[in-house]
Amino acid sequence: MQHRELVRLSKRMSKVLRHDPARAGLTLDPGGWVPVDRFLAAMKISRADLDEVVAGNDKQRFAVEPGPDGVERIRANQGHSIDVDLGLAAVPPPQVLYHGTSAAVLDSILSTGLHRAGRHHVHLSADTSTAHRVGARRAGAVVILTVDAAAMERAGHEFYRSANGVWLTDEVPPEYIHH
Structure with a gap:
């Protein structure tokens, strides 16, 4: 996939996973996750396209991992405008x-x-x-x-x-x- 197409797809994926999953007919779990197979079908993209965007995104916007049930899932790492619980614990920051x-x-x-x-x-x-x-x-x-x-x-x-x-x-x- 050409760079411009990768960027365009990454932005589409971000929009759905951060702001408007219903637009693609998806429902995220409370942690912002959705099964990869459902995501691929809703976005009408191949697994190869998904893997290329996730691997090639220098900002590491997305996480793909198995859920507690063993089913592979995807979510945006941050930047949500919808209510999700990313499960982040407070940590001491650097000085600045x-x-x-x-x-x-x-x-x-x-x-x-x-x-x-x-x-x-x-x-x-x-x-x-x-x-x-x-x-x-x-x-x-x-x-x-x-x-x-x-x-x-x-x-x-x-x-x-x-x-x-x-x-x-x-x-x-x-x-x-x-x-």
Whole structure:
């Protein structure tokens, strides 16, 4: 499959698994999982296509593994706007984390903080290069914000780490953001 087709299919898969499974006639379990065979039929794709997207996705957006019943299943690792329980336990964050965004929203973020914006968590990166890649998906100049994660944790904020290494938290108040 050509790169452009892989990206297009990955985006379709993300839309279904993160935001709108009903659109494809699917129902996710409470953890966001759906059996692979049902997913393939609903998406009208082959197992080879699925494997290529999962293996070739540099952001590791998807997890494929056997369920408790031995049936292979798939889910998005994070970024859901629908109610799912990813089963993540709170873990201590590094001293600082980073958030890449557009310069156009910088003043708003510095004033009000980072919010979930329809998702379950705010997404943060462990390094500036990843944050820059994430921020570059938005239009305009990229700004990298530094988040004082250690101070947030001391103040009672919890952090989680998704299966693909993305750091997650409920919000980042403005006093913990530095530009």
